[in-house]
Amino acid sequence: xxxxxxxxxxFIGGLLCWQGERFGPTLPRWxxxxxxxxxxxxxxxxxxxxxxxxxxxPGADPSWAVEFKAQWIQRFGxxxxxxLDGLSLLMILLTGLLGVLSVLCSWKEIQRNVGFxxxxxxxxxxxxxxxxxxxxxxxxxxxxxxxxxPMFFLIALWGHSSADxxxxxxxxxxxxxxxxxxxxxxxxxxxxxxVLVHFNQTGVITFAYADLLKTKLSHSTExxxxxxxxxxxxxxxxxxxxHSWLPDAHxxxxxxxxxxxxxxxxxxxxxxxxxxxxxxxxxxxAEFAPIAMAxxxxxxxxxxxxxxxxxxxxxxxxxxxxxxMGFVLIGIYSGSQQALQGVVVQMLAHGLSAAxxxxxxxxxxxxxxxxxxxxxxxxxxxxxYLPAISLFFAAASLGLPxxxxxxxxxxxxxxxxxxxxxxxxxxxxxxxxxxxxxLIMIHRAYFGPAKTEEIYKGMDGRELIMVLGxxxxxxxxxxxxQPILDTSSATMHGVQQWLGTAFTQLASAR
Amino acid sequence: MDLTIQHFIALAPLLITSITVVVVMxxxxxxxxxxxxxxxTVAGLNLALLSIYPALKVxxxxxxxxxxxxxxxxLYIGIILVSTLACVTLAHAYLGEGKAGYxxxxxxxxxxxxxxxxxxxxxVATKHLAGLFIGLELLSVPVYGLVAxxxxxKRSLEAxxxxxxxxAAGSAFLLFGMALLYAEAGSLSFIExxxxxxxxxxxxPVASLGLGMMLIGLGFKLSLVPFHLWTPDVYEGAxxxxxxxxxxxxxxxxxxxxxxxxQISPAATSGVLNDVMSVIAVASIIIGNLLxxxxxxLKRLLGYSSIAHFGYMMIAMVASKGMAVEAISVxxxxxxxxxxxxxxxxxxxxxxxxxxxxxxxxxxxxxFWRRPYLTAVLTVxxxxxxxxxxxxxxxxxxxxxxxxxxxxxxxxTASLVIGSAIGVFYYLRxxxxxxxxxxxxxxxxxxxxxxxxxxxxxLLGIxxxxxxxxxxxQPLLSLVQHAxx
Numbered sequence: 005x006x007x008x009x010x011x012x013x014x015f016i017g018g019l020l021c022w023q024g025e026r027f028g029p030t031l032p033r034w035x036x037x038x039x040x041x042x043x044x045x046x047x048x049x050x051x052x053x054x055x056x057x058x059x060x061x062p063g064a065d066p067s068w069a070v071e072f073k074a075q076w077i078q079r080f081g082x083x084x085x086x087x088l089d090g091l092s093l094l095m096i097l098l099t100g101l102l103g104v105l106s107v108l109c110s111w112k113e114i115q116r117n118v119g120f121x122x123x124x125x126x127x128x129x130x131x132x133x134x135x136x137x138x139x140x141x142x143x144x145x146x147x148x149x150x151x152x153x154p155m156f157f158l159i160a161l162w163g164h165s166s167a168d169x170x171x172x173x174x175x176x177x178x179x180x181x182x183x184x185x186x187x188x189x190x191x192x193x194x195x196x197x198x199v200l201v202h203f204n205q206t207g208v209i210t211f212a213y214a215d216l217l218k219t220k221l222s223h224s225t226e227x228x229x230x231x232x233x234x235x236x237x238x239x240x241x242x243x244x245x246x247h248s249w250l251p252d253a254h255x256x257x258x259x260x261x262x263x264x265x266x267x268x269x270x271x272x273x274x275x276x277x278x279x280x281x282x283x284x285x286x287x288x289x290a291e292f293a294p295i296a297m298a299x300x301x302x303x304x305x306x307x308x309x310x311x312x313x314x315x316x317x318x319x320x321x322x323x324x325x326x327x328x329m330g331f332v333l334i335g336i337y338s339g340s341q342q343a344l345q346g347v348v349v350q351m352l353a354h355g356l357s358a359a360x361x362x363x364x365x366x367x368x369x370x371x372x373x374x375x376x377x378x379x380x381x382x383x384x385x386x387x388x389y390l391p392a393i394s395l396f397f398a399a400a401s402l403g404l405p406x407x408x409x410x411x412x413x414x415x416x417x418x419x420x421x422x423x424x425x426x427x428x429x430x431x432x433x434x435x436x437x438x439x440x441x442x443l444i445m446i447h448r449a450y451f452g453p454a455k456t457e458e459i460y461k462g463m464d465g466r467e468l469i470m471v472l473g474x475x476x477x478x479x480x481x482x483x484x485x486q487p488i489l490d491t492s493s494a495t496m497h498g499v500q501q502w503l504g505t506a507f508t509q510l511a512s513a514r
Numbered sequence: 515m516d517l518t519i520q521h522f523i524a525l526a527p528l529l530i531t532s533i534t535v536v537v538v539m540x541x542x543x544x545x546x547x548x549x550x551x552x553x554x555t556v557a558g559l560n561l562a563l564l565s566i567y568p569a570l571k572v573x574x575x576x577x578x579x580x581x582x583x584x585x586x587x588x589l590y591i592g593i594i595l596v597s598t599l600a601c602v603t604l605a606h607a608y609l610g611e612g613k614a615g616y617x618x619x620x621x622x623x624x625x626x627x628x629x630x631x632x633x634x635x636x637x638v639a640t641k642h643l644a645g646l647f648i649g650l651e652l653l654s655v656p657v658y659g660l661v662a663x664x665x666x667x668k669r670s671l672e673a674x675x676x677x678x679x680x681x682a683a684g685s686a687f688l689l690f691g692m693a694l695l696y697a698e699a700g701s702l703s704f705i706e707x708x709x710x711x712x713x714x715x716x717x718x719p720v721a722s723l724g725l726g727m728m729l730i731g732l733g734f735k736l737s738l739v740p741f742h743l744w745t746p747d748v749y750e751g752a753x754x755x756x757x758x759x760x761x762x763x764x765x766x767x768x769x770x771x772x773x774x775x776x777q778i779s780p781a782a783t784s785g786v787l788n789d790v791m792s793v794i795a796v797a798s799i800i801i802g803n804l805l806x807x808x809x810x811x812l813k814r815l816l817g818y819s820s821i822a823h824f825g826y827m828m829i830a831m832v833a834s835k836g837m838a839v840e841a842i843s844v845x846x847x848x849x850x851x852x853x854x855x856x857x858x859x860x861x862x863x864x865x866x867x868x869x870x871x872x873x874x875x876x877x878x879x880x881x882f883w884r885r886p887y888l889t890a891v892l893t894v895x896x897x898x899x900x901x902x903x904x905x906x907x908x909x910x911x912x913x914x915x916x917x918x919x920x921x922x923x924x925x926x927t928a929s930l931v932i933g934s935a936i937g938v939f940y941y942l943r944x945x946x947x948x949x950x951x952x953x954x955x956x957x958x959x960x961x962x963x964x965x966x967x968x969x970x971x972x973l974l975g976i977x978x979x980x981x982x983x984x985x986x987x988q989p990l991l992s993l994v995q996h997a998x999x
Contacts, residue, residue: 077988079991145903149903150902178943178946181942182938185935186934186935186938189915189930193927193931196919
């Protein structure tokens with residue numbers, strides 16, 4: 005029974021926040037903080053007590069660490085079917101942790117309609133947890149679409165319009181919504197296509213993951229259905245031709261929105277690829293792998309170049325996410341256990357480091373009231389602690405050894421090298437550009453001639469705890485990633501089996 | 515044929531509604547009182563709604579060669595009665611009490627709505643072209659009066675005349691089409707027509723022409739592209755509760771008869787007519803959504819969006835097999851709920867009547883900070899129209915996509931995806947307006963105690979239902995599954 009509660013806690017907490025505003029603006033913040041802490045605590049408890057050697061593998065009914073099932077819509081064989089394995093557990097931990105941080109980082113930033121803000125924030129996180137737990141395809145899609153609405157409100161109502169007034173927050177929010185909604189509908193068509201193929205074969209209409217895994221698909225059908233899933237995930241990840249909503253949404257969103265967007269929402273796409281796209285369509289995915297990897301490469305370089313060219317600090321971090329997600333995409337389609345494990349670490353590390361960078365730029369904005377790096381410069385000795393901590397996270401973002409990002413990228417590259425040496429070689433050179441944009445961000449913002457002589461307020465306890473906590477976690481992940489790797493290894497082993505078999509078949513067919 | 519008590523039971527919803535018309539009329543003649551007419555109307559409609567239950571026991575039953583009372587007809591009669599009830603409740607709030615509100619005679623509106631509802635009920639139960647025409651005219655003629663009911667307002671009068679002229683033109687097409695079809699098939703009964711058409715394989719050119727002209731006539735009522743030009747003007751001009759009636763009961767009835775006609779005589783949709791319907795579906799989806807993009811008037815926006823929604827339903831009509839009928843019924847229920855909610859908010863915002871309706875977008879700016887719960891209602895309705903999960907609209911859209919995929923209608927499904935993506939834009943625009951900073955100029959606002967009145971209670975009920983069916987749709991699906999053709 006614990007799994008439904010993981011989803012329900014944020015939803016109920018959100019409603020309480022909304023109604024709690026009657027008793028002053030501080031109450032919703034505390035309720036939200038307690039809600040998210042509860043979620044994190046539950047996830048930690050699950051982590052310490054559960055055994056995560058169970059995961060779906062090919063050729064057998066999926067086994068899960070924890071499972072919950074209840075009837076929902078009998079007409080279509082849809083059930084409330086939730087399940088937890090190592091991968092989903094790690095993602096939920098990340099969600100809870102970043103949930104706590106996004107409440108904390110909005111403590112001073114959000115002053116208007118606090119209750120409604122936290123309602124939206126909690127519902128996003130609830131939807132994300134739903135995405136990570138649902139293994140009924142209808143339910144997965146349900147949460148996938150549902151979480152867009154509160155995110156839309158978060159950007160549209162509490163966001164910042166760009167300084168020149170050209171791109172309003174409503175424009176960004178609408179763009180985000182339309183991109184993800186349209187691609188989501190394509191996935192819905194693909195889901196229904198899969199369900200109907202399964203129905204024609206067996207006469208049973210069902211959306212259950214375990215049953216649909218057994219569907220036998222013809223070559224072309226599998227490829228088309230795989231593309232339907234891939235497009236939806238490609239928009240959310242994002243992959244380069246479909247990424248243009250991301251920088252706008254990030255730049256215009258409030259800090260908490262950016263943290264959730266970069267830290268968790270992008271991960272839902274990678275999770276979707278690992279959980280659904282690869283196991284459901286292994287052969288088509290193997291065939292598609294070179295294209296996906298090429299897209300990943302384009303993403304790495306395109307993201308890095310555009311990050312370098314930005315003047316808006318949040319847009320810079322947004323484009324760096326595009327670049328990092330390129331590595332994730334390459335790792336996912338490499339079909340090696342090492343690279344897949346690297347993907348998990350990279351996802352967690354990017355979640356932490358991007359969240360930290362967004363929180364820091366939010367704190368910068370609160371002091372300077374601008375995100376434009378041309379108006380910064382020389383801030384190194386003007387704000388206590390903030391520049392040094394920024395430097396740490398910039399270094400983490402460029403993959404400095406000792407941080408989780410290094411472990412992730414290293415594992416991805418070394419794992420991919422076996423199957424695709426050239427792609428790995430080119431991707432590795434992308435790391436250089438990663439250093440360039442990370443350091444240029446630090447350079448432009450904190451070094452050089454100072455624009456003003458004003459000394460800004462230093463970081464207070466709340467701000468310090470947030471980022472230092474993240475820094476500690478990132479270093480822990482960098483020096484001792486073994487617990488994480490152990491937790492996710494069963495899941496990744498399953499994914500590797502699916503894709504590996506398909507790769508061998510593909511090789512022998514050629 | 516002999517009419518037994520069984521037949522009367524089967525026909526009870528229609529009979530009770532008709533009796534209510536007479537009672538309300540006599541009531542007005544005896545004592546002109548707004549509340550009295552309203553209460554009589556509501557009592558009659560509720561009785562009619564209750565009488566569906568005994569009617570289900572005797573269904574399916576043919577009552578005269580014109581009418582077939584089966585579970586499908588009774589489901590649609592139920593939808594029509596519920597939406598009429600909702601419109602009547604809204605109308606009561608809209609017309610106002612005492613001195614405030616509508617200055618002319620208020621009571622006749624109920625009379626007209628009841629008559630139109632009776633016509634709609636005939637329409638969904640008919641299995642004969644004559645019944646179709648009787649039902650359609652009985653539905654349309656009172657609606658002319660209803661659209662022009664606020665005749666102090668120039669726009670309302672203009673809308674009424676526009677609707678009358680175009681509707682008459684549509685009826686002319688319909689009659690001509692029927693005549694051609696009769697010449698070909700030799701019968702007016704749907705079943706006989708189906709047999710005659712099936713006998714020749716593909717429908718002959720004359721029969722195709724006849725069916726095509728009928729489609730034009732019915733397409734006018736459903737405001738499918740390219741017969742949609744009247745829709746935004748009439749929606750804008752008509753008083754808000756009447757626009758709600760036009761969007762719900764009237765369209766449900768016409769779509770219901772179309773479903774029955776094409777299901778009973780499937781040959782009618784084969785050949786060139788199938789292509790025509792596909793083109794109409796795609797055009798309605800794309801053009802309806804595109805034209806809605808730039809609207810700054812909420813009623814016009816809903817008018818255009820209804821064009822698109824009936825385009826979506828045409829996809830299931832083109833599919834016509836498998837779960838098409840089920841999908842149409844589910845979609846109609848979700849659409850009716852949503853439209854009633856959206857028009858309900860407009861009505862309450864415009865209540866009591868004061869010259870013109872609150873339908874300009876700027877009047878809704880920042881509504882959240884003044885009337886949070888009313889805004890929540892409109893937000894749920896907009897999300898439902900956009901087909902976002904947690905609302906009933908998603909279930910409807912899910913069904914239509916499933917039908918499209920099942921029938922391999924890739925082009926139509928693709929146009930639905932594109933149409934929804936465009937649609938999201940303007941629904942979001944409305945939604946975000948509600949939450950923006952309050953505007954200084956305010957002409958209209960819902961009364962503070964809106965939620966304690968009948969209209970408000972009804973509206974909150976609809977919203978809860980729209981939310982509940984979005985989360986747990988199984989009751990609706992079971993209901994609709996039992997009401998197949």
